[in-house]
Amino acid sequence: MKRVALRGIAPDHLPxxxxxxxxxxxxxxxxxxxxxxxxxGTTGELEVYPSRIxxxxxxxxxxxxxxxxxxxxxxxxxxxxxxxxxxxxAELVVDHSVIADVYGRPDAARRNVARExxxxxxxxxxxxxxxxxxxxxxxxxxxxxxxxxxxxxxxxRVVEERDGWVFPDLCLGTxxxxxxxxxxxxxxxxxxxxxxxxxxxxxxxxMPLPAVVGVRLTGxxxxxxxxxxxxxxxxxxxxxxxxxxxxxxxxxxALAGLPVPDRATIANMSPEFGSTAAYFPIDDRxxxxxxxxxRPPAKVALVASYAREQGLWYDPAAVLRYDEYVDIDLGAVVxxxxxxxxxxxxxxxxxxxxxVADELPDGPRTSGAVGHGAVVVAAITSCxxxxxxxxxxxxxxxxxxxxxxxxxxxxxxxxxxxxGSRVVMDYLAAAGLTPYLEKLGFHLTGFGCMTCIGxxxxxxxxxxxxxxxxxxxxxxxxxxxxxxxxxIQSDVKLNYLASPPLVVAYALAGRxxxxxxxxxxxxGVRLRDIWPSQEEIDTVLGxxxxxxxxxHAYDDLFAGDDRWQAxxxxxxxxxxxxxSTYLRRPTYFGTPPKGLTGARxxxxxxxxxxxxxxxxxxxxxxxxxAGRYLAGLxxxxxxxxxxxxxxxxxxxxGAFGNVRLRNQLAGVDGPVTRGPDGAITSIYDAAMAYRxxxxxxxxxxxxxxxxxxxxxxxxxxxxxxxxRAVLAESFERIHRANxxxxxxxxLEFLPGEGSGLTGEHPIDIxxxxxxxxxxxxxxxxxxxxxxxxxxxxxxYYRYGGVLPYVLHRLSEGLPL
Numbered sequence: 001m002k003r004v005a006l007r008g009i010a011p012d013h014l015p016x017x018x019x020x021x022x023x024x025x026x027x028x029x030x031x032x033x034x035x036x037x038x039x040x041g042t043t044g045e046l047e048v049y050p051s052r053i054x055x056x057x058x059x060x061x062x063x064x065x066x067x068x069x070x071x072x073x074x075x076x077x078x079x080x081x082x083x084x085x086x087x088x089x090a091e092l093v094v095d096h097s098v099i100a101d102v103y104g105r106p107d108a109a110r111r112n113v114a115r116e117x118x119x120x121x122x123x124x125x126x127x128x129x130x131x132x133x134x135x136x137x138x139x140x141x142x143x144x145x146x147x148x149x150x151x152x153x154x155x156x157r158v159v160e161e162r163d164g165w166v167f168p169d170l171c172l173g174t175x176x177x178x179x180x181x182x183x184x185x186x187x188x189x190x191x192x193x194x195x196x197x198x199x200x201x202x203x204x205x206x207m208p209l210p211a212v213v214g215v216r217l218t219g220x221x222x223x224x225x226x227x228x229x230x231x232x233x234x235x236x237x238x239x240x241x242x243x244x245x246x247x248x249x250x251x252x253x254a255l256a257g258l259p260v261p262d263r264a265t266i267a268n269m270s271p272e273f274g275s276t277a278a279y280f281p282i283d284d285r286x287x288x289x290x291x292x293x294x295r296p297p298a299k300v301a302l303v304a305s306y307a308r309e310q311g312l313w314y315d316p317a318a319v320l321r322y323d324e325y326v327d328i329d330l331g332a333v334v335x336x337x338x339x340x341x342x343x344x345x346x347x348x349x350x351x352x353x354x355x356v357a358d359e360l361p362d363g364p365r366t367s368g369a370v371g372h373g374a375v376v377v378a379a380i381t382s383c384x385x386x387x388x389x390x391x392x393x394x395x396x397x398x399x400x401x402x403x404x405x406x407x408x409x410x411x412x413x414x415x416x417x418x419x420g421s422r423v424v425m426d427y428l429a430a431a432g433l434t435p436y437l438e439k440l441g442f443h444l445t446g447f448g449c450m451t452c453i454g455x456x457x458x459x460x461x462x463x464x465x466x467x468x469x470x471x472x473x474x475x476x477x478x479x480x481x482x483x484x485x486x487x488i489q490s491d492v493k494l495n496y497l498a499s500p501p502l503v504v505a506y507a508l509a510g511r512x513x514x515x516x517x518x519x520x521x522x523x524g525v526r527l528r529d530i531w532p533s534q535e536e537i538d539t540v541l542g543x544x545x546x547x548x549x550x551x552h553a554y555d556d557l558f559a560g561d562d563r564w565q566a567x568x569x570x571x572x573x574x575x576x577x578x579x580s581t582y583l584r585r586p587t588y589f590g591t592p593p594k595g596l597t598g599a600r601x602x603x604x605x606x607x608x609x610x611x612x613x614x615x616x617x618x619x620x621x622x623x624x625x626a627g628r629y630l631a632g633l634x635x636x637x638x639x640x641x642x643x644x645x646x647x648x649x650x651x652x653x654g655a656f657g658n659v660r661l662r663n664q665l666a667g668v669d670g671p672v673t674r675g676p677d678g679a680i681t682s683i684y685d686a687a688m689a690y691r692x693x694x695x696x697x698x699x700x701x702x703x704x705x706x707x708x709x710x711x712x713x714x715x716x717x718x719x720x721x722x723x724r725a726v727l728a729e730s731f732e733r734i735h736r737a738n739x740x741x742x743x744x745x746x747l748e749f750l751p752g753e754g755s756g757l758t759g760e761h762p763i764d765i766x767x768x769x770x771x772x773x774x775x776x777x778x779x780x781x782x783x784x785x786x787x788x789x790x791x792x793x794x795x796y797y798r799y800g801g802v803l804p805y806v807l808h809r810l811s812e813g814l815p816l
Contacts, residue, residue: 009039013321015212016312017247017279020168020187023310024049027167034209040323041211045790047204051160053196054173054188055092056147058453058617058642061123062586062712063174063193064130064137065646066803067200068575069586070810077811081573084810086136086200091155092127093140093147096617097643098448099455100379100416104441108416112446113143117563119639122582123646128569141560145447147173148180149383149420152264153293154554156181158282159306166306172199176271176710176734177481180383183264184289185282185303185312190271190734193712194741194802201806203816206792207737210276211246213238214322217254219331223534226391227262228479228499231269231384232338232346234328238273239344241326244704245733248275249322254330255280255314260289261388268384269481271708272343276733281314282307294551335517339483339496340475342608349502353515359494360473360513370412370466370474373513376459377476377489378413379451380442380500383420385479392424393540394532395442395500396433401530402508403436407522410510412463415441418450422553430544440507452480454618455640456489467491477506484610484708485660490618501531581635583646588716588742588803596696596724596745601759602687603656603673604664605701610708611735613658615651615717617642617709624671625684626653645713648720655717656683665759687721697721700759701728706735715742719801725765727775727784729754736787743801746787747773753782 014022018035025032025046034044055063071081097120102111117124124142131139144150157169171181171188178190191205199205215238221230238248248270250263263280270278280286282303290300307313335349340359347355360372370376385391409415417437419425425444428434437443449455456476458464467474468491475494476483483495496512506512508521516527559565570576577585605613620627620638627638630650641657644650656663657671666672666680675686676693690697699718705728706714715738718726725745739746747765749757750772757763757777767773767786775782788794799805809816 009321012311013319014038015214015247015249015320015322016281017187017212017249017277019311020170021046021048023167024170027165028204030204040321042209044209046207046209048170048207049204050088050172050199051167051170053088053090053200054147054151054171054175054178055090055196056096056175057092057094057123057127058096058645059174059193059712060092061126061646063197064126065583066197066586066588067134070803070807071574072585073589073807074810075574079811084201086134087202088200089136090200091138091140093144093150094124094127094142095146095448096453096455097123098142098446098450099640100418100445100450100457103414103416103445103457104443106438106443109444109446116142119637120643121567122580123643124564125567125569126575126583126646128567129575132569133573138558140557141564143447143561144557145422146383146420146449147175148177148268149387151181152184152387153421153423153550154557156184156186158185158286158290158303161302166302168312172196172205174710174712176708177268177383179270179277180264180268180387182267182270182277182279183260185280185286185307187277187279189277190710192710192715192734192738192741194715195737198802198806198816201816203806206790208789211323213243213246213248213275213324213326214320215248215250215326215328216252217250217258217328217330218252219254219329220257221330221333224531225333225335226394226499226501227265227388228385228391229333229336230262230330231266232336232343232497233333234266235269235273235338235344236346237328238275238326244274246275248278250278250280251320253316255283255285259285261390265384265388269343272481274732282312283314292545292547294547294554337496337498337502340494341483341485343482343497349517353513356494356513370463370472372473373511374472374474375410375413375477375506375510375512376463376467376474377451377456377478377492378409378503378507379416379418379456379476379478379480380503381416381418381450381478382452382480384481385500386419386424387421389427389541389545390537391500392428393431393433393537395504396428396431396437397532397536397540398501398504398530399440399442400433400436401532402504402525403439405523405525405530407508407525409440409507412460413441413507413510414456414459415507416445416451416456417442418445418448420447422447423549426549426553427544431540440504442504451478451488452482453642454487454616455642459489459491464491475512477503477512479503482708484612486616486658487612487618490621490659581630581633581647581650582644584648586648588719588801589807596698596765599696599698599724599763599765600676600690601665601700601763602690602697602721602723603683603699604759605699605705606662606664607702607729608704608707609701611706611711611714612708613661614656614706614714615641615711616654616658620644620650620654624654624657625682626650626657629653648716651713651717652720653684655721684721691722696724698763699723699726700757701726702754703729704732705730706732708732710734712738712741715739715744719744727754727757731787740788740793740796741802743797745797747775747784748787750783750785753784756780757782
């Protein structure tokens with residue numbers, strides 16, 4: 001970094017994350033006063049220019065669809081459609097569409113991929129059109145792995161070289177778990193798809209200067225604990241501390257013993273504890289990982305020299321200043337799971353039986369097959385843990401010991417293995433562990449997000465019939481990062497996050513209402529009898545892991561298989577939309593918003609409503625509003641909401657479509673509310689009735705509204721329903737930005753002002769013009785803060801959202 005004069009603290013004491021942002025501001029010539037004069041507690045605004053944009057298919061399709069629609073709009077205005085062309089490099093990984101339909105058999109992966117292409121060929125042809133049309137877009141075809149694990153193992157530059165410049169790899173992605181690459185010393189975080197579109201066209205991402213939380217790690221993990229136990233502990237601790245919208249920066253003596261896979265496991269779950277990013281500094285561990293994953297020696301040398309020169313290298317003696325401080329002792333970590341509805345609901349394994357019993361209608365059961373407390377899904381899934389060879393080998397060794405003791409998974413458990421990288425299957429095979437996992441039903445089901453994103457597929461028919469017929473409270477155990485209600489599988493009410501070896505253990509037990517530490521899994525065998533030692537794990541890792549595995553897995557990453565290469569791709573600078581049920585020309589170019597008088601609450605929600613509640617990603621129920629719409633078009637294979645994000649007609653009908661949604665206006669779970677006439681009806685039909693009556697609608701909610709995935713459809717869906725504002729106690733960072741990007745006004749209640757606003761009466765919203773306003777309902781005033789946090793967001797809102805704003809600028813020949 002060029003030495004610059006700072007009017008705040010000395011440069012050597014500046015947090016590393018802020019040094020990266022300062023370099024970004026100086027290189028792009030943006031105002032950096034808040035960074036130049038930074039001291040703890042400084043506030044201000046930033047404009048961030050990412051070095052690259054990172055996408056996946058289910059978010060990437062609507063991003064490309066919006067860009068294609070912008071081209072159409074420019075053509076209609078007599079302008080050159082090529083004005084819409086990314087100026088920032090972008091990579092899109094197809095990893096969110098494969099579903100775990102087939103499982104527990106050797107051909108499961110092959111058959112699931114075949115079904116994936118049958119369902120998604122239209123979308124994949126569109127992605128290939130985007131790849132050949134947009135010059136800086138690269139697409140990683142299906143079957144390569146999960147985007148974040150691929151980013152960590154191969155795509156991440158750490159230090160970028162471009163146009164004669166050398167600078168930090170600042171990666172922004174349309175998936176909230178883009179933060180996983182923070183474990184490698186790359187600053188990056190999740191943004192909304194709408195923000196990504198603007199950034200691709202060269203616009204900065206405007207944001208308030210975040211507070212930086214220094215998290216000091218000490219001690220070492222005790223024997224018998226895993227990186228998963230550590231990250232669940234950190235998630236609980238930091239969510240309780242309060243890090244929403246802040247940068248977390250790890251430091252402390254424990255870093256020296258924490259390898260990159262463990263760091264990445266922690267960084268991956270940054271959204272679960274609420275931070276914008278969870279950054280680990282560059283050190284010798286970083287260089288070891290870059291060497292190990294096959295990065296060229298010259299690249300590794302560049303990373304080392306640049307980091308040292310720019311003050312990004314980790315120096316234990318350096319005294320950095322932070323806004324806030326948290327201390328975490330790794331030695332206090334114990335075996336844990338998290339659930340049943342939130343990733344920060346950590347439960348020590350010693351307390352699991354008591355916690356689970358509280359969730360069951362009749363308390364714990366002591367025997368039986370499919371009943372309350374049965375495990376019906378056991379999934380080794382998600383880049384969170386499959387990127388970590390230590391926990392994956394631990395799962396394989398536990399499976400080996402279990403098979404040798406004569407144990408088997410219970411027949412009612414759906415067992416799946418969906419790694420985030422082909423490397424995983426290579427080292428499991430090299431260690432001779434694959435046959436034992438398969439003996440327990442953990443056959444490869446595909447390389448993709450699968451169960452973690454909700455693409456877990458159907459349960460066994462007999463199991464599903466028992467669950468539905470008896471209204472059973474059953475459980476899923478997965479090695480993922482999210483367990484929100486209704487996300488994993490619609491028949492499953494309890495969802496627990498656990499390490500891969502614990503996933504195997506619960507499959508053997510077949511139930512969650514037992515004490516894994518004292519009760520036998522089966523045939524008198526206890527968990528401690530088959531739990532592998534750290535020495536055993538280390539021995540296997542030393543024998544099988546080598547750079548050649550990564551070099552082979554990523555040798556031809558962008559080529560794809562024969563099916564990908566055989567897809568027909570239409571040429572042309574604009575896309576021929578056709579009559580597809582997967583792809584429809586977007587309609588987000590509305591008029592600027594007007595005043596809000598006499599508004600009615602479409603729904604009244606409580607705390608911690610996730611984007612999974614607002615816009616589900618899983619299977620589209622046949623009897624849902626969206627399902628009935630598709631059936632009316634002759635569609636029999638509904639597929640998932642995630643796969644149909646390119647069709648706004650489906651997605652608007654799926655808005656607030658989670659079967660576990662708790663709308664206080666309705667009094668029952670599900671996607672229903674009270675319409676204008678007071679009768680219970682679907683949320684979609686109520687919104688359409690309000691629209692027909694000319695009545696504006698709003699959403700009223702509690703704390704942490706929009707937690708979870710960076711899902712732009714959680715804003716697009718409500719916008720198309722006609723929602724004009726969301727009034728909440730607080731917002732999760734990405735979702736608030738998405739609301740603004742769609743022209744929905746986020747209004748945050750001042751402390752104590754949200755109580756009493758039931759949503760049962762008309763609401764008049766008046767803005768003061770000074771960043772505050774009043775929501776008047778039933779004779780009471782509720783003071784709110786207008787959460788348009790930057791001047792750019794005021795511009796977006798004035799034009800009705802990002803796309804109308806961008807279209808205006810492009811059509812007028814104005815710079816973005």
